[in-house]
Amino acid sequence: MTKILAVTNQKGGVGKTTTSVNLAASLAAAAQRVLLVDLDPQGNATMGSGVDKRSLPATVYQVLLGERTITEVRMRSTGGGYDLIPANRELAGAEVEMVEIDRREMRLKEALATVAGEYDFIFIDCPPALNLLTVNGLSAAHAVMIPMQCEYYALEGLSDLVQTIKRVRAHLNPGLEIEGLLRTMYDARNTLAQQVSAQLEEHFGDKVYRTVIPRNVRLAEAPSYGVPALKFDRNSKGAQAYLDLAGEILGRSVPAAA
Numbered sequence: 001m002t003k004i005l006a007v008t009n010q011k012g013g014v015g016k017t018t019t020s021v022n023l024a025a026s027l028a029a030a031a032q033r034v035l036l037v038d039l040d041p042q043g044n045a046t047m048g049s050g051v052d053k054r055s056l057p058a059t060v061y062q063v064l065l066g067e068r069t070i071t072e073v074r075m076r077s078t079g080g081g082y083d084l085i086p087a088n089r090e091l092a093g094a095e096v097e098m099v100e101i102d103r104r105e106m107r108l109k110e111a112l113a114t115v116a117g118e119y120d121f122i123f124i125d126c127p128p129a130l131n132l133l134t135v136n137g138l139s140a141a142h143a144v145m146i147p148m149q150c151e152y153y154a155l156e157g158l159s160d161l162v163q164t165i166k167r168v169r170a171h172l173n174p175g176l177e178i179e180g181l182l183r184t185m186y187d188a189r190n191t192l193a194q195q196v197s198a199q200l201e202e203h204f205g206d207k208v209y210r211t212v213i214p215r216n217v218r219l220a221e222a223p224s225y226g227v228p229a230l231k232f233d234r235n236s237k238g239a240q241a242y243l244d245l246a247g248e249i250l251g252r253s254v255p256a257a258a
């Protein structure tokens with residue numbers, strides 16, 4: 001059974017792309033077949049996967065417009081050990097150009113259906129907006145993974161996202177669930193972070209992953225080398241945290257070795 005997860009939070013810079021890339025790599029290291037879809041015109045997941053976004057013959061943009069099939073656009077992240085549907089700034093035009101297109105919220109879902117059976121996990125790295133691209137991600141997904149920083153405004157933003165999820169569920173994707181909330185860039189010495197973290201657990205219970213991703217500079221450095229932290233510095237706290245998260249998702253307490 002393929003699990004399709006949209007990694008979403010309309011708030012920018014909360015760790016969506018870092019989570020998409022490192023979790024994809026960690027699950028691949030545990031012998032899972034993984035596809036990562038970059039659905040953000042920033043192309044950060046593409047670059048972080050070791051693919052140069054500036055020299056791409058085709059991207060997810062052509063897939064959404066129906067000009068290319070997903071297999072024509074699919075690439076391999078050799079450092080990550082997973083497949084990639086890349087994106088670049090071209091995608092910024094999609095919102096406008098898709099207005100004329102039929103079933104425009106379902107384009108990604110329909111495209112992924114053709115390859116879903118080849119994968120155990122498909123991750124969709126969404127842009128920091130609740131726009132048509134994100135709606136495509138939410139329509140295509142079985143569940144939503146929400147990375148968030150434990151700061152004051154985080155909870156406020158969360159209610160907007162939960163509203164959007166409810167709307168998508170009502171109109172486009174009745175089965176959409178919240179897979180989990182992931183605490184990212186966590187600093188255990190910060191009192192506010194501890195309080196927000198406790199509130200999250202109170203409100204969302206076991207929807208909050210037990211694994212917490214610490215603030216770790218190796219996670220920030222790895223993308224400039226086009227590899228996941230796992231390849232850059234396997235023993236770093238950041239790489240280990242994403243391996244733990246992969247283990248948690250696979251329903252084990254100890255993640256599999258690479």
Ligand SMILES: Nc1ncnc2c1ncn2[C@@H]1O[C@H](COP(=O)(O)OP(=O)(O)OP(=O)(O)O)[C@@H](O)[C@H]1O
Binds near residue numbers: 126217221
């Ligand atoms: N756990 C972490 N420790 C240290 N730095 C991190 C961590 N997670 C992410 N970062 C850094 O924080 C910045 C934002 O992370 P990331 O790009 O993953 O967020 P995002 O939610 O995808 O952003 P955007 O909304 O722009 O797409 C990046 O520079 C990234 O390298």
Ligand SMILES: [Mg+2]
Binds near residue numbers: 040125
């Ligand atoms: Mg991002």
